[in-house]
Amino acid sequence: MSNQEKPTRVAIYVRVSTEEQAEQGYSIDAQLDTLRKHCLYSEKVIFHEYVDRGISGKSMEKRLELQQMLKDAEKNSFDEVLVWKLNRLARNTIDLLQMVEVLEKHNVAFSSFSEKFDTSTPMGKFTLQMMASVGEFERNTIVENVKMGLKQRARTGKHNGKVPLGYRAVKDANNVSNHHESNVEIIEAEAAIVTKIFERFAAGRGFKSIANELNHEGYVTKPGGAFSISGVKEILDNPFYAGKVRYCRFENWSDKRRKGRNPKPDIFEGLHPAIISEELWNKVRYLRNMKSVVALKRFDGEFLLTWLIRCPQCGGPMVANRIQNRQKDGSKITRLYYSCSNFRNKGSKVCSANSIRKQEAEQYVIERIKEVLALPQMLRGIVKNINERKTKRIKPLQQELDHLLSKITELEGKKQKYFDLYEADGLAREMFSKRLDDINGELDRLHVKKSELAFELKDDNSQPVSYEVVRSLLDKFDKLLESSSFDQRKTLMHLVIKQITVRDTRTIDQIQMNFDVNTVQHFLAADPSATHAGGSFAVHMKRGIQGQSISVVI
Template structure:
């Protein structure tokens, strides 16, 4: 007798989908449940990501749980309402389906009526995925075209900078204009005047922070925020647009040559003369040689300030002895102090050689001292066990809030059906409850995923010993660029104590670092780029491993 097909239902809806297309999680689930009932399929799980974009797997906890269950062999088929519920990008969709196929799990789309258990189904998936991505990209291009045309006519796109706000000028709220917030505008003018008078970015940021000013987002001013204000032509009455393409993916590497810079419809905050003077100074300072520190800083970005917790950066002092000899001392200093000044934090400098020596000695001690390594393993396992109860308690609290919200939804539905509340009030309250419910359901998914990881088998002593030995060997053998790469891959955080000495070193190993950097290389002569030469092979990892030295 044939066993029934074990099906996992996956549903997803983003905030944009709900607003623009009216997609409903309940409608997707109801449709797929009826399909499974009609074709005698057994539903072994329903995985629902609510209010999450399909651009990537980040934050999609239910999808991650589904893929884990596929590896366990408890699923035969994954079914979705539409293939774009699984992923927006074709390459991501193919990657997810490939992961399923490696575990003998087929993928089926209800609306497009194909499944990947057949060759034609795989072909249809790739074609439909490409068509779907083309459709999405066309929409994105049309939106960009509209934004560009709006910018060409002198209208602003996106968030407004310090000094401006938008006000509606018609009853329907379709038209608006940009006006000046005089209190903020005064600050902006002061900032430009300070720079024109010869003050540097850090000096201006330090001054503003000491006086208690904040950015539009409520954070202290930094050299970057001051620079962005000084370089923004909106303050002189112009609209600048299209400096970068695909900022979310390419960041500053997406700079374009099709910059739009036109006169805007909004009022200027600074005069043309002041703007031109500041830009002349900005251009002159950009061609000045930047400070370059000699020496190799192994721990930049890893070692953290004991006062504010920010990453510490390279710094140095240069003094002269009585005989005229130059004495250079190298340090790690608080990055926030260097960027935002003494009102935010202090230098809290630590000698470079002392910090690096302390970290490497701490690693060496853990490798050579069996007692310490066993203590680490015991601590890791106890910590993982200790995490389970708080997570379970929080999960119980989340579930209680979910149940309460469901009861409230039924209560308002009953009141509406009995005509005791109007449609507008009912819609408003239902929207509020659904928003709260989605947040709690997402939190529940994340907690369930964390509990699943924490309830895995205990970490073995052999695994930790092997990983630490390889890490230590590579630190001793490798040239500086590889050592720094390895440090940033495996060291999660280095914390200083009150005496500005290394207090703790947090390490984090995962499957990718173990596979590419701590396992055997192909050969000394023919290595993949970035591989580190080392003989032997470490035990295979099943999950991320974190511990403190």
């Protein structure tokens, strides 16, 4: 390399999930060591090492180091991203190609140590796509094989995963071929709770009534919490209590969650003992099917602030509530409120209604925004408080990060001492392995926390906020509320307002709002006139909110 040529700046990215840490060649240290030597041999300069420890590659959500790397790529901080293997960057083809496209957009090359290709050529791109597709195919094949194994277990009457309330899993000491196999036993005290739920529902009691009674009687769920309407339903719908095993209740849970509910899951006879009789199970099924076709109650009126207002007693969200009162002349009058969701779902043992009138709450929120806009001094005071909170918040974060870095250095030193002892035959292999596992586990935890803190400190949230930006945001929000339909107003409320706190007197205390880049994009889309380059709102946003989030409490 000539003296005039600048060395290639390389960003190393490594990742290992919790499951992969035990596999040969997948460790963080092994990946880093290989990639560092490659850069040294190729005369390339390492800009930074981005490390996601103990995190799956399925999505980007928790991969803070990856997110930071892509941000740095947009700033042209380096020339190349180097990974040990393609699947370290992404587990599916679409995500991988999208990330490579982002890198190429900013003139950043992408290379893998294990798979040789050049994405700057058509053949290199084709090779990348083929290799990513093969990797995804292998992963999907493994997933399908696991599903087949789980279905076979269910078909033979064995349970999969955790057992529900009323049961416990105990290791099968007689099964020498599989030490992980377990049997299911009944916990009599918990089984009594399950029986109460089925018998009370069969006698005509409702979900809320059953949950409320159980909570007042001092019973708790398997994790130790209060019973809820949804929790009672889950128990009543679980065939495990009738001695059966259910398989494939949800399809593609990691992607679809409850939207992937399978209307006809597979039901097999189980090997475990039943808690309720077949007759009681069938009676409850009949009642559940009858009630499921009854139309759900619908509230009159339009509720803008459902789930935004927080209960002053328990802090839970407040939901729509309608109360009918009979007048002296015999007519009925309906009053609309926001009431505590925990009270409505779990009963008076957990919380109280703490109702606040719908009209008064919504009117106060809208009028409060107008009041702040009409009083510049009040708004300047709010902005001053925002900036003071930002300044105070950064110092403890930095101190915590410094402490973590010191702890990581200390553990790395201890790790090296154990290596030296082991090589000098001063430590038994079993003891060495155990202590190394303990240190690596603690290091993974500290590195994850370090990434979170570093990401938070780098996110530009420490930058001062200007009065003009906050005023523009509130003014635009106020005008859009006036000109929008109900559905649009509700969307705006839930997009911008984080939460609304209530005093013990059942009057609104504070409105916590949050504006970010997505909020601004929503505003611009909702109001085409704001997209003009000369518009003050657009200009303020380019200067004031790009890359950061602004929280306002009024």
